[in-house]
Structure formats: C-alpha cells, structure tokens
Amino acid sequence: MNTKFSKLYFTIAVSAAIIGSASVALPAVVSFSDATATSTSGSFVADNAIDKNKNTHWEAAARGASITARFGSCQRVDDLVLNWYGTNKYRYSVQLSKDNGATWTTVVSNTSGKGNKDAQNVTDQPANAIKIVGDTDSRLRIDELKVNSLRSTNGCTNSGTSNSSNGENNDTSNSSNGENNDTSNSSNGENSDTSNFSNGENNDTSNSSNGENSGNAQYPADVLDLSKWKITLPISLNSPPNSNKATEIKQPQLKTYTNSEYFRLNAAKNGVLLKAIAGGARTSTNTAYPRSELREMQGDGTESAAWSCTNTDHGMYLEQTLLHTTTNKPEATIAQIHDSKNDLMMVKYFGPDFANGSTDIGKLEARFNNDTTTKLLDNTYKIGDPMTIDIGVRSGGNVTVTYKNLRSGVTSSTGTVKMTGIIGSCYFKAGIYIQACSKTDIYGNTNIVCANKNLSANKYETDPYAYAEIEVRKITLR
Known part of the structure; x- marks a missing residue:
C-alpha cells in the first residue's frame, strides 16, 4: 500500500442543452490556460493540479492559501463536485471570475468537505477563471482540476489585471x-x-554538485550513490497496514526504487526529496516519530554497517537543503551517528514559535551523546538555504562536524567532541527524521508513545499529514 499525502480531487460538471436541438450533447473537457497559487509547498506547484496526472498535486505551504485556474475560453458554469481523498477536513470557498481574475464572485461560501464527494450547486453563470480559497485553518491539497461544459459563451471579458486580487506573480x-x-x-x-x-x-x-544528471535521472539512485544505504519510509506496506512497521527498501531494489511522495527526484533531477509526516508509520512501538531516512549499509548493501566507534577513521559528507518543517514543533534531525542504543551525534534544526514551515529562520545545532553536549552550527538558518555538512570520526571516538551555509556564507565547526557511553558499533544516518508526531496516525491508530509523552499536546497537537522535507544532492562516505 502506498499511502499518499492527503489529497483533494476536484471535479466541476456543467450541463446544458444544445439550443434548437432535441438531443443533449455530451460534456466536453475544458482546457485550462494556466494555474497559479498564493502559496506552494516545495515542488508541489499549481500546474500539478491541471496536468491531468493524478500522481501529482498542488499543495499549499500555508493555511488560507488559494489556487486559481483560468479556462481557455469563456464557459457557462452550472454546478461543481469536489472529490476529497483521505481523512483531513477542509474548509473552503469557491469563486468565479469572468474577467480573468480582475474581479471575483463567491459562489460557494465557507463550506467544508471531508473525504468522498462534496457536491455544490451554483447559479448558472459565465466564467473564464475559478479560484478555490482555503479557510485560515485549512491548508489545501488539490490533485486534479477538471471542468466539463456543453458550450462556450460570450459573457466574459479579458482583463489585463488578471490575478491582481490574490497576490500571485x-x-x-x-x-x-x-x-x-x-x-x-x-x-x-x-x-x-x-x-x-x-x-x-x-x-x-x-553549488549543486549533480547538475550533470539533470534530465537523465529516473530514480534517486541515479543521482545519489546509494550502494551502501537502505531507506526507511513512513508508510506501511503490510496488509492491513501496521503503524509500527515502517517500510525498508534495501539493495538491489533500491537501485530502481522511487516513491511519489516520500522518496523521489526533484524537478531538476539533480537531487532527491525525502519527506516524513507526523502521522506516518514508525519503526517500532517504542518510537514516537516517523522518518524518511537513509541508514548506512556495507558489503553489497544488504548488510547493516557496524564500524568501531572508537577505532576508525570514517566520515560522511552531505550537500542538502531543508525545504519544509511542521508549523507546530518545527524540529527535524537531518544527520546522525548512532550506535546500538544511543544518539551519539545529531544535526538538528529548531524553528521559531509560530512557524510557517517554509520560510522560517531557525537554528542548526550538533548535539552529542544523547543531547548532553550542544554545539551551535548556524543561528540564522533560513529554510531553503543550501548547506554542506562534513562529519569526521577519528580514532578514540572523536568527532568533528564542519558546516557551511552556501547562501549566507556562515561557516562553523564543532571542534573535536568525544563520543561517550558507546554501546556496540556505529553507523551513519541521513535524511529527515521528523521531531513532531500526531496522537492519531494516518491509519487511524493511536501513537501510544506520542500520546503518553505528551509530545503533541496543546500547541503541539499536530496534523497527521504535517511534514518535514529535505533535498539531498550529494552523500559521500569515506
């Protein structure tokens, strides 16, 4: 089972009789000229809602955002049907325009939909653009927009001030x-x-390192060297789904594996997007947080890496960009050294209170030995800033983390920090390990650890589809 992000399926049906004929014409699909949005999350752009591909979608980065689609010609709109996917509840309004967005008429006001089908009747009227506006408590996701019409009409005008009312462009x-x-x-x-x-x-x-692959790559493994890695994803492929059984993909399957939501190429095909959701499947009953995370392997990629934490020279280099976080508890781990039990080193992002998740300025820290030692890497990291992280392990269990922000130019180093309390062997992890959870996950089950630890209580109550996402452009082991 491939769990998709909560999605909104959108259909508008228009019915009319052919004037002067005894027969009724079949509806024809109206072509859109373009789509724009006031807010977009990552690669989920507005055009995805009109590309006639149900495997892509537009997603707002913020609550209260809107999406506008313009028709290729003036059409007489009569009624609409909204098909919702998933369990999230949306509050929204629908507006029509007959002057390409210069002015708008609200035809459906502040209504709600949750799953299945949501039908609305509107007064028969000409229009050449439609806008869906999310309520201030709703962050919309639209998979596909479709408009059917029996005939065109001449009741519209073309205005040169299109989209001026919603702030697009x-x-x-x-x-x-x-x-x-x-x-x-x-x-x-x-x-x-x-x-x-x-x-x-x-x-x-x-500073992108893999631009040479742009346009040629088909799978994440075409861009990143994943021969010594496996991926853990926040979805359950069990039947029925098991909330505590996250999916693992190892070699050789990883060579040609992709997931349209959680592990996929970016639009330029020079980086890999990894996304974790607050209510996703987890790795065990003792884990509160889901992840979309790479774990170091060895040999032919089927055996877990297990190197000496105190008697080795080993390192990991990353070029990556944090693209999104949850708005409540905006925290994420983006690189790790782990032993059999302990978090020996974690690079973590901490966002501000009242985060928007997409343009926040927060801080990056390297945390050692189960959070007992903290070293600041960047106090003004802005989501969207590309970075490099170099983690070096030396004999004696000594670790140095070197960081550079490729936009601001901020550079820092933790100096040498000794790992302590080591149990067993060590390995690297990279990707996105979300540090927020929802009490009820996307499968309708209670996340016991999240609920018992009160990790999502009060202001930290989190939408199960709230997410964090990172783009990795290079990962190298040495």
Whole structure:
C-alpha cells in the first residue's frame, strides 16, 4: 500500500442543452490556460493540479492559501463536485471570475468537505477563471482540476489585471516556490541571479554538485550513490497496514526504487526529496516519530554497517537543503551517528514559535551523546538555504562536524567532541527524521508513545499529514 499525502480531487460538471436541438450533447473537457497559487509547498506547484496526472498535486505551504485556474475560453458554469481523498477536513470557498481574475464572485461560501464527494450547486453563470480559497485553518491539497461544459459563451471579458486580487506573480512575495520573485529565498531559486539554491536553475553561482544528471535521472539512485544505504519510509506496506512497521527498501531494489511522495527526484533531477509526516508509520512501538531516512549499509548493501566507534577513521559528507518543517514543533534531525542504543551525534534544526514551515529562520545545532553536549552550527538558518555538512570520526571516538551555509556564507565547526557511553558499533544516518508526531496516525491508530509523552499536546497537537522535507544532492562516505 502506498499511502499518499492527503489529497483533494476536484471535479466541476456543467450541463446544458444544445439550443434548437432535441438531443443533449455530451460534456466536453475544458482546457485550462494556466494555474497559479498564493502559496506552494516545495515542488508541489499549481500546474500539478491541471496536468491531468493524478500522481501529482498542488499543495499549499500555508493555511488560507488559494489556487486559481483560468479556462481557455469563456464557459457557462452550472454546478461543481469536489472529490476529497483521505481523512483531513477542509474548509473552503469557491469563486468565479469572468474577467480573468480582475474581479471575483463567491459562489460557494465557507463550506467544508471531508473525504468522498462534496457536491455544490451554483447559479448558472459565465466564467473564464475559478479560484478555490482555503479557510485560515485549512491548508489545501488539490490533485486534479477538471471542468466539463456543453458550450462556450460570450459573457466574459479579458482583463489585463488578471490575478491582481490574490497576490500571485508578486515580486515581493515570500511564497516557498519563489516563482517570479527577485528577492525570494525559496528552495528552487528560479529567476534569482544571486541565489545559491539547490537546483541552480538560472544561477551562475550554484553549488549543486549533480547538475550533470539533470534530465537523465529516473530514480534517486541515479543521482545519489546509494550502494551502501537502505531507506526507511513512513508508510506501511503490510496488509492491513501496521503503524509500527515502517517500510525498508534495501539493495538491489533500491537501485530502481522511487516513491511519489516520500522518496523521489526533484524537478531538476539533480537531487532527491525525502519527506516524513507526523502521522506516518514508525519503526517500532517504542518510537514516537516517523522518518524518511537513509541508514548506512556495507558489503553489497544488504548488510547493516557496524564500524568501531572508537577505532576508525570514517566520515560522511552531505550537500542538502531543508525545504519544509511542521508549523507546530518545527524540529527535524537531518544527520546522525548512532550506535546500538544511543544518539551519539545529531544535526538538528529548531524553528521559531509560530512557524510557517517554509520560510522560517531557525537554528542548526550538533548535539552529542544523547543531547548532553550542544554545539551551535548556524543561528540564522533560513529554510531553503543550501548547506554542506562534513562529519569526521577519528580514532578514540572523536568527532568533528564542519558546516557551511552556501547562501549566507556562515561557516562553523564543532571542534573535536568525544563520543561517550558507546554501546556496540556505529553507523551513519541521513535524511529527515521528523521531531513532531500526531496522537492519531494516518491509519487511524493511536501513537501510544506520542500520546503518553505528551509530545503533541496543546500547541503541539499536530496534523497527521504535517511534514518535514529535505533535498539531498550529494552523500559521500569515506
């Protein structure tokens, strides 16, 4: 079972009789000219909602966001049906425009939908654009938009001020995708002459290491050397799903494995996106948090790595960008050294209170020996900043973490820190280990550890589909 993010399936059906004929024409699918959104999360752009591909979707990065789709011509809209996927409840409004978004008429006001089908009747009227507006408590996800119509009409006008009312295509926008935004610090850095962001498009100073694979890669293993890794994903492939049995993919399957939500190529095909959700499947009954995380292996990639924590020279180098966090308890672990029991070293991100999850400024810390020693790496890390992390282990169990922010230029080193209380052997981990959880997971089961430890209580009560995401462009063991 491949659990997808909570999605919104959207259908508009329009019925009319052909004038002067005794027969009724079959509805025809109306073509969209474009789609734009006031907020976009990572690679889940607005165009995904109109590409006629149910494996892609638009996702808002913030609550209260809207998406606008313009028709190829003026159509007479009569009624609409919204198909929701998953268990999340959305509150939303629907607006129509007959002047390409210069003015809007609300036809469905502040209603709600949760799963299955949600039908709405509207007054028969001409329109050449539609907008879905999420309530301030709803962060919308739309998988596909479809409009059917029996005939075109002449009741629309074309306005040169399209989309002015919703702030789309605004040069001062701080939305996470940074499209047409000269000052954006977003993760894709499109149209930004000074950006160092992860895909390096239109960016002469990009630090992306794998651009040579752009356009050719099909699987994450085509971009990253995963021959010595396995991946743990926050989904259960058991039947029925088991909340405490996260999925593991090892070699040789990992060579050609991808997952459209949790482990996939970025749009530029020069990096790999790893995503974990608060209510995802976990690795055991004793674990509160889900993960989308790489674990070091050895040999042919089927045997778990287990090197001496005190008598080895070993290292891991990462080039990556943190793209998103949860808005409540915005914390994530993005690199680790683990032994049989202990967290010997963790690089962790901590976001601010009242986080938006996509453009926050927080801090990165290296934490040693089960959080007993903390070293600050970056006190002004902004989500979307590309970084390098180099972790070196030397004889005696001495560890040094060296960090660089490729946008701001901040560099730091922890110096030498000795690992203590070691049990068994060591191994590296990389990816995204979300540090927030939901009491009820996406399978409808109670996360006992989360509930007992009160990890999501009060302001930390978390949507099971709330997520953290990282883009990894290079991972090297030495």
